Amino acid sequence: MRTPLERSALAGVVVAILSSCDAPGIEPDSPPFFDTAHVEAAIAYFHEPSDAGLQRIAGTKATQHLLKHSAVTGYFPPTVSALELASNLTNARPDLEEIARVESLLETIKAAQERQQDCIADATDYLPEGHRFVEPLYITWGYDIGASMNGSASLNLAHPRFAAEPEEIWLYCTHEMHHAGLTSYRAFPFAIAEIRTARQMLEFIRYATMLEGMAVHAALNSRRLSPAPETDPDYLALLDPPRIDALEESYWEIYRRFEDAGDRSLTDEDWRQLELLSDGDRLWYRVGAMMAREIEANMGVSGLRELSRHGPDAYFREYQLTR
Numbered sequence: 001m002r003t004p005l006e007r008s009a010l011a012g013v014v015v016a017i018l019s020s021c022d023a024p025g026i027e028p029d030s031p032p033f034f035d036t037a038h039v040e041a042a043i044a045y046f047h048e049p050s051d052a053g054l055q056r057i058a059g060t061k062a063t064q065h066l067l068k069h070s071a072v073t074g075y076f077p078p079t080v081s082a083l084e085l086a087s088n089l090t091n092a093r094p095d096l097e098e099i100a101r102v103e104s105l106l107e108t109i110k111a112a113q114e115r116q117q118d119c120i121a122d123a124t125d126y127l128p129e130g131h132r133f134v135e136p137l138y139i140t141w142g143y144d145i146g147a148s149m150n151g152s153a154s155l156n157l158a159h160p161r162f163a164a165e166p167e168e169i170w171l172y173c174t175h176e177m178h179h180a181g182l183t184s185y186r187a188f189p190f191a192i193a194e195i196r197t198a199r200q201m202l203e204f205i206r207y208a209t210m211l212e213g214m215a216v217h218a219a220l221n222s223r224r225l226s227p228a229p230e231t232d233p234d235y236l237a238l239l240d241p242p243r244i245d246a247l248e249e250s251y252w253e254i255y256r257r258f259e260d261a262g263d264r265s266l267t268d269e270d271w272r273q274l275e276l277l278s279d280g281d282r283l284w285y286r287v288g289a290m291m292a293r294e295i296e297a298n299m300g301v302s303g304l305r306e307l308s309r310h311g312p313d314a315y316f317r318e319y320q321l322t323r
């Protein structure tokens, strides 16, 4: 497997041969790697609020991507319009200091074209051979920390985590762009609000385990080389064999709960169990990434990256073959 440093060098060669727009993972005629229109429109709006300013935020491609994300995840009510979404994200007026912090981060990332390219290439390394992104990474103001849905992804530059540790921007870039890639081959199976039965929940868990596990795994080489990898609890768990074994045991216990329940309707306790997977011990991130690591050891990186195309059934089957 290529290390990020080797990949950087290779990307440099590719750029030299093909011109900067032809780097792996981005269509030759595509816009820049990052699209900052949303966050720039929000900053302008905060400096001088107006209806036209709000319309500008609502009219960005990033807003279309966020609406797509919200429709599946229920982040906002299903009837939300582009203008309402823009208004909601800018409701809490930041003070001048916060705006200045985000402006400074924005300058940093806009100047770092090579790092934009590198973090997207790290995601491409774990997507099927020849993968091409159709859309850039949208840089937004105010929506979660990042979002991705069926082919597109974004990062919220105003999230406090990025101000506290700007390196995280590049790691999240890889994570979210991997989601954008994988969901372009295997779309979300259904809107989360439509999940009614244990069987549907199991399908969702299997999908999310692959989606989150592969994204964590794709960013792991960069995480290892980042200034303080040990500050990331997922990274620490993955390097601690007794801990990851215990997490895997908890994961399968929850998994079997839904597997055994068939078409039973979901209870409040079922939704609490889901929180252990997505929050708390972050089981589907950590156990999912451990699965990716084992699959890669067994079938090589070329086999693992192809699984993005084939979905959770193939992912779980390949993992079982490693046991």
Ligand SMILES: [Zn+2]
Residues within 6 Å of the ligand: 175, 179, 211, 212, 215
């Ligand atoms: Zn994720």
